[in-house]
Amino acid sequence: MGAEVDLVVPVKTLDRAKSRLVGSRLDRPALALAFALDTIAAALPVARRVLAVTSDPAVALELRALGVESAEGPEGLNEALRFGAAVLRERDPASVVGALQADLPALRTAELALAVASARGRAFCPDRQGTGTTLLLSEPGGSLEPSFGVGSAAAHAASGATALVGPWPSLRHDVDTAEDLDLAGALGLGPRTAAVLSPVC
Numbered sequence: 001m002g003a004e005v006d007l008v009v010p011v012k013t014l015d016r017a018k019s020r021l022v023g024s025r026l027d028r029p030a031l032a033l034a035f036a037l038d039t040i041a042a043a044l045p046v047a048r049r050v051l052a053v054t055s056d057p058a059v060a061l062e063l064r065a066l067g068v069e070s071a072e073g074p075e076g077l078n079e080a081l082r083f084g085a086a087v088l089r090e091r092d093p094a095s096v097v098g099a100l101q102a103d104l105p106a107l108r109t110a111e112l113a114l115a116v117a118s119a120r121g122r123a124f125c126p127d128r129q130g131t132g133t134t135l136l137l138s139e140p141g142g143s144l145e146p147s148f149g150v151g152s153a154a155a156h157a158a159s160g161a162t163a164l165v166g167p168w169p170s171l172r173h174d175v176d177t178a179e180d181l182d183l184a185g186a187l188g189l190g191p192r193t194a195a196v197l198s199p200v201c
């Protein structure tokens, strides 16, 4: 792709996160934090900068220990992403700015690197079902125009972004439900997520 890649990663307040993981013995806040830390740790070697946008001081503190910068953005996912993308764009008018979801606990660095390198212009990676979006990239120097939420893959395609489909299953396995967690587990979970799950497995 050529241009440097800077990523904004939105992280919801932990006590409200991953509400669809209900009905199990899972510790949702601990898992949401572990998902975010595993996702970001896998992304760090790929991106020049990673900026997390979160209103949760506990998340910011954990990320600081990883050397990751956080900012408190506005309420709402797309608002948080626009805020983070503007911060990154201000620092470099020519970079590729990306939005990476924080619920990819099986993410492999090499797979993210391959997907990013495959992008030509503004592009997105659909989730495994093909309806959601796990990664959205601007064109170099371009705007992100995030439309995350229900049906975001179709929304990103309709806004002119190209779908990134290739050998990067770990980038497509976001985890919202217990079934998603089983499927991500089959790919191999990051160490923090595996540690949270180990007492109940």
Ligand SMILES: Nc1nc2c(ncn2[C@@H]2O[C@H](COP(=O)(O)OP(=O)(O)OP(=O)(O)O)[C@@H](O)[C@H]2O)c(=O)[nH]1
Binding pocket: 009, 010, 011, 012, 013, 016, 017, 018, 019, 020, 021, 032, 053, 054, 055, 073, 075, 076, 077, 080, 100, 101, 102, 103, 176
């Ligand atoms: N900063 C910020 N991040 C958000 C917000 N809503 C969602 N996110 C993040 O956006 C990504 C995708 O969100 P979802 O998959 O819906 O995750 P979630 O909201 O924790 O899960 P559900 O409660 O099941 O909807 C995850 O990285 C979340 O942490 C928000 O209002 N602000």
Ligand SMILES: C=C(OP(=O)(O)O)C(=O)O
Binding pocket: 077, 127, 131, 132, 133, 134, 147, 148, 149, 150, 151, 152, 153, 174, 176
């Ligand atoms: C917000 C999104 O994530 P999810 O569908 O996992 O909630 C999205 O895919 O746009």
